[in-house]
Amino acid sequence: MATISDIxxxxxxxxxxxxxxxxxxxxxxxENRKKILEIIEKNHYVPNGLAxxxxxxxxxTIGVVMDDLCNDFFFQLIxxxxxxxxxxDYNILFCSGRRDMAAKLKxxxxxxxxxxxxxxxxxxxxxxxxxxxxxxxxxxxxxxxxSNLSDCNADKILLDNFRGAYAATEHLIKQRRKNIIxxxxxxxxxxxxxxLNGFVQAMHDYRMPLKxxxxxxxxxxxxIAYQQMKKRLTQGTRPDACFAGADKPAFGVLRAVTEAxxxxxxxxxxxxFDDDVPDSKDxxxxxxxxxxxxxxxxGRAGVELLIDRINRPEREPVTRIFEAxxxxxxxxx
Amino acid sequence: MATISDIxxxxxxxxxxxxxxxxxxxxxxxENRKKILEIIEKNHYVPNGLAxxxxxxxxxTIGVVMDDLCNDFFFQLIxxxxxxxxxxDYNILFCSGRRDMAAKLKxxxxxxxxxxxxxxxxxxxxxxxxxxxxxxxxxxxxxxxxSNLSDCNADKILLDNFRGAYAATEHLIKQRRKNIIxxxxxxxxxxxxxxLNGFVQAMHDYRMPLKxxxxxxxxxxxxIAYQQMKKRLTQGTRPDACFAGADKPAFGVLRAVTEAxxxxxxxxxxxxFDDDVPDSKDxxxxxxxxxxxxxxxxGRAGVELLIDRINRPEREPVTRIFEAxxxxxxxxx
DNA sequence: TTGTACGCGTTATCAT
DNA sequence: ATGATAACGCGTACAA
Numbered sequence: 001m002a003t004i005s006d007i008x009x010x011x012x013x014x015x016x017x018x019x020x021x022x023x024x025x026x027x028x029x030x031e032n033r034k035k036i037l038e039i040i041e042k043n044h045y046v047p048n049g050l051a052x053x054x055x056x057x058x059x060x061t062i063g064v065v066m067d068d069l070c071n072d073f074f075f076q077l078i079x080x081x082x083x084x085x086x087x088x089d090y091n092i093l094f095c096s097g098r099r100d101m102a103a104k105l106k107x108x109x110x111x112x113x114x115x116x117x118x119x120x121x122x123x124x125x126x127x128x129x130x131x132x133x134x135x136x137x138x139x140x141x142x143x144x145x146x147s148n149l150s151d152c153n154a155d156k157i158l159l160d161n162f163r164g165a166y167a168a169t170e171h172l173i174k175q176r177r178k179n180i181i182x183x184x185x186x187x188x189x190x191x192x193x194x195x196l197n198g199f200v201q202a203m204h205d206y207r208m209p210l211k212x213x214x215x216x217x218x219x220x221x222x223x224i225a226y227q228q229m230k231k232r233l234t235q236g237t238r239p240d241a242c243f244a245g246a247d248k249p250a251f252g253v254l255r256a257v258t259e260a261x262x263x264x265x266x267x268x269x270x271x272x273f274d275d276d277v278p279d280s281k282d283x284x285x286x287x288x289x290x291x292x293x294x295x296x297x298x299g300r301a302g303v304e305l306l307i308d309r310i311n312r313p314e315r316e317p318v319t320r321i322f323e324a325x326x327x328x329x330x331x332x333x
Numbered sequence: 334m335a336t337i338s339d340i341x342x343x344x345x346x347x348x349x350x351x352x353x354x355x356x357x358x359x360x361x362x363x364e365n366r367k368k369i370l371e372i373i374e375k376n377h378y379v380p381n382g383l384a385x386x387x388x389x390x391x392x393x394t395i396g397v398v399m400d401d402l403c404n405d406f407f408f409q410l411i412x413x414x415x416x417x418x419x420x421x422d423y424n425i426l427f428c429s430g431r432r433d434m435a436a437k438l439k440x441x442x443x444x445x446x447x448x449x450x451x452x453x454x455x456x457x458x459x460x461x462x463x464x465x466x467x468x469x470x471x472x473x474x475x476x477x478x479x480s481n482l483s484d485c486n487a488d489k490i491l492l493d494n495f496r497g498a499y500a501a502t503e504h505l506i507k508q509r510r511k512n513i514i515x516x517x518x519x520x521x522x523x524x525x526x527x528x529l530n531g532f533v534q535a536m537h538d539y540r541m542p543l544k545x546x547x548x549x550x551x552x553x554x555x556x557i558a559y560q561q562m563k564k565r566l567t568q569g570t571r572p573d574a575c576f577a578g579a580d581k582p583a584f585g586v587l588r589a590v591t592e593a594x595x596x597x598x599x600x601x602x603x604x605x606f607d608d609d610v611p612d613s614k615d616x617x618x619x620x621x622x623x624x625x626x627x628x629x630x631x632g633r634a635g636v637e638l639l640i641d642r643i644n645r646p647e648r649e650p651v652t653r654i655f656e657a658x659x660x661x662x663x664x665x666x
Numbered sequence: 667t668t669g670t671a672c673g674c675g676t677t678a679t680c681a682t
Numbered sequence: 683a684t685g686a687t688a689a690c691g692c693g694t695a696c697a698a
Binding site: 013014016017027028029053054055056057114 | 683684685686689691692
C-alpha cells in the first residue's frame with residue numbers, strides 16, 4: 001500500500017503538502033494541489049487510519065460489545081446504535097462474544113486499546129460485573145446498557161424493570177384477575193430479579209395471594225416456560241392471568257395454554273415484556289400484550305452519552321432510566 | 334492512559350525491557366520482570382493497539398461488511414464467520430451499511446485503511462460492484478461472499494444458485510406436477526437472476542410449458558410474494574407447484590395458498606430456497622421444503638480463505654462454490 | 667542483561 | 683507557499 005511519502009515523492013513535494021491536500025487545508029498552490037490529487041487518484045491512495053488516529057489521539061469510532069449478535073431481540077438496539085453513530089458521523093463496530101465470557105473480555109480489551117474512542121457494552125448478566133469493572137478501571141470512555149453496576153466510572157442506560165413489572169401486574173389485578181402468576185425470565189440476569197420484584201411488590205400492595213406456585217422459573221427462551229406452564233396447568237388451582245418476564249417465555253406460556261384448550265384472554269390474560277415479537281408470531285397466536293422496552297431509543301441515547309463523554313471526559317457519570325410502556329393487544333385487554 | 338514510557342519510568346528501566354515483558358520475551362532479569370509486571374498491573378496498563386499494529390504491520394483483526402446486521406437470514410453466516418475467526422485467534426468486527434450504499438462504502442474504506450488485515454464483504458446486489466472494485470483496486474486482502482465479480486483480485490465464496498434452482502425445479506417436475514411456477518426473489522441481485530435461470534433451464538430441458546404467468550416477480554420478503562400469488566390464484570390456470578427464489582417469499586406464497594383454501598402439498602407443492610426458517614414458522618405452517626444454503630460453512634470458508642491470503646498475499650485468487658441441498662419437509666415430498 | 671536509536675505513517679509546529 | 687522536524691506509542695536491530 002502506498003504511503004504519504006510515496007505520493008510526496010512522486011509529486012516532488014514534501015509530505016506536508018500532501019497532508020494539506022488530504023485534509024482540505026489551505027497553503028497549497030493550485031498547481032501543486034492538482035498534481036497531488038491526480039497522483040493520489042492514480043495510486044488509489046488512502047491515508048493509513050492507524051497512523052492518523054495515533055497522532056490525532058482520535059478514531060471517530062465507537063465499539064459495541066454484546067453477548068450475541070444472532071438474536072432478533074437486539075435488532076432495535078442495533079438500529080438505535082447505528083442511527084445514533086451515523087448522526088454524529090462516527091463509525092460503529094459490533095463484536096459479540098458468542099455467549100462466551102472470555103471472548104467478550106477479549107473484545108473489550110481489544111476495543112479499548114486504541115482503535116475506538118469509547119465502547120458500549122450491553123448486558124445485565126451477573127457475570128458481566130468483572131467485565132465492566134475491568135473497563136472502568138482502564139478509565140476508557142464507556143456506557144453500560146442494562147447493567148446497574150454501582151460506583152464504576154461509566155454512563156448507564158437502564159430500564160426501570162421494577163416499575164414495568166409492577167405496572168403489568170397492576171393492570172392484571174385491576175382487570176379483576178384473581179389467580180395471577182409470574183413466569184420469570186432468566187434469573188441469572190438483573191432484569192430477571194427486578195421484574196420478579198416488581199411482580200411481588202404489586203401483588204403485596206394489592207393484598208393479592210402469593211403462593212409458592214405463583215412463580216414459575218424460566219429463561220429468555222420459549223421452551224422452559226412452555227414446559228413449566230404445561231406442568232403448572234395440571235396441578236393446583238388454574239391461574240387466570242400471567243405476567244411473563246419476557247416475550248419469548250410469554251409465547252411458551254401461550255402455547256401451553258392454547259394446547260390445554262384454554263382461551264386467551266378469556267380464561268387467562270397474558271402480558272409479556274420487551275415487545276420483541278417477530279411478525280410471524282402475530283399470525284400464529286393472538287397478538288401479545290406486553291411491556292414495550294424502548295430499545296431503539298436506549299441505543300440512540302447510549303451513543304449520544306458516549307460521544308458526549310468523549311468530548312467531555314471530565315463530566316460526571318450519569319444514568320438515564322427509561323420506562324417500559326404497556327401495550328395492550330389481544331392477550332390482555 | 335499510561336504508555337509504555339510511563340511504565341518504564343516508574344520501573345527505572347528502558348522501554349525495551351517493558352516491551353520484552355509484555356511480549357513474554359527473554360532477556361529480562363527475574364527481579365526486573367517482577368517489578369515491571371507489578372507496575373503494569375497497578376496501572377491497568379494495556380499496550381496501545383494502534384501503535385503496535387502500526388509497527389508490526391499486523392492487526393490480527395478482520396472486518397465484515399454486510400447490508401444489514403438486523404436480518405435473521407445472516408445468523409448462520411455470522412456464526413460461521415465468528416467461529417472461523419476464533420479458530421485462528423483473530424478478532425472479527427462487524428459493520429453494516431443499514432441498507433445504505435454510501436454507508437457501506439464508508440465502512441469498506443474504514444476497514445481497509447489500516448485497522449484490519451483484510452475484509453469480507455457479503456452481497457450480490459448489482460450496486461455492490463462499485464464497492465468491490467474499490468476494494469480490489471486498493472489491493473487489500475478481501476473475500477467476497479455471494480458476489481460473482483469477474484477479474485477482481487479477491488477470493489470468492491459462491492453458491493451454485495443455478496444448479497440449486499435447477500434441482501428444485503427438477504424435483505417438482507419428477508413429482509409429475511404439470512403447472513409449475515416460479516416466484517422470484519429480488520431481481521436486483523445476482524441470486525435472483527441465477528435462480529430464475531435455473532428454473533427456466535430445467536423447465537426447458539424437460540419440455541415443460543413456460544408461459545408468461547409462470548413467473549411471478551417478488552423480492553426477499555414475504556409481502557410482495559403473498560400479493561402476487563394471491564392475484565395469480567384468481568386468474569389463469571391454477572398452478573400445482575411452485576419454486577420460490579427464497580424462503581421468505583415462499584412463506585408469502587404459502588400464506589396466499591392457505592388462505593385460498595388450497596391444501597399443501599396436495600394441491601400445490603412448494604419448495605423455497607435458503608433454509609432460513611425461524612422456528613415459529615414451523616408452528617404456523619407446514620414445514621417448508623427448501624434448498625438449504627450452507628451459510629455457516631460459507632462463512633467459515635470465507636474466513637479461512639481470507640487468513641490464508643493474509644499469510645500468502647501472492648497466492649492467486651480462488652473461488653469456492655458451494656452446492657445447495659434439497660431438504661424435503663412437508664410442503665413438498 | 668540492558669539500553670540506544672530507528673522506523674511504522676500520519677499530523678502539527680515552526681521555520682523559511 | 684513550502685518543507686524540515688517532532689510527536690503519537692510501540693517493537694526491534696544493534697551496541698554496550
